[in-house]
Amino acid sequence: MAGAVVGIICGVCYFILGLMVYKKPPKRINGVYGYRTPRAMSHPELWEEAQRYSANLMMQFGVIITVFGIIGFWLTDVRALVLSLVAIGFYTFRLFTRVEGRLKQMQRVQQQEQKEQGA
Template sequence: MFIYLDALTGAVFLLVGFLMNRFPPREINSFYGYRSAKSMKSQEAWDFAQAFSSKLMMKSGLFLVASGLLGYYSLDISFFWESTLATSAFILGIGVVFYLTEKELKRIP
């Protein structure tokens, strides 16, 4: 369970974060990029959110890959606890990206 929920999801986060960092959306759109009410408020906020969230997404991806591999190879627990821990790590990884990005977007007028 750990290897699927966290390590593979973390690899996807790494890839998406890298692509968003390398090829950020230039204009505000509703298709590609970090989209929230605050990030779409201005072009300055949009550009900041793309750069900031893509770096956080890559860090979150590394965290998920590490926790997935660590959990897979070192924990011998029931399926319930394994899936609970893996889901918690996943929610934490996503939550950190959104929380910190939105917190930083408050600083942009």
């Protein structure tokens, strides 16, 4: 049962944190609150998109992780814990890869626009 509870608690926390950033995104680039990576903090447009996109993904992934936790009630405790930890790890990794991919794409567009304006 403890393994299932881990997944449920982490999933709910993911959802709540995503909802907090969605409802009250950080206004300015800071090192304390929000999605903070060097790429996200490099430009105000990237910062705003990182907050919006990561908040949406965290809410979605929070629901998915919670579902994995609930599934854990039908498994042995060890298997439920492994399932929960794998889900948490996978969706944390997926959050960063998706947001960073989106920001990288935006950077390319910005650079292309700067080239076109400079030419």
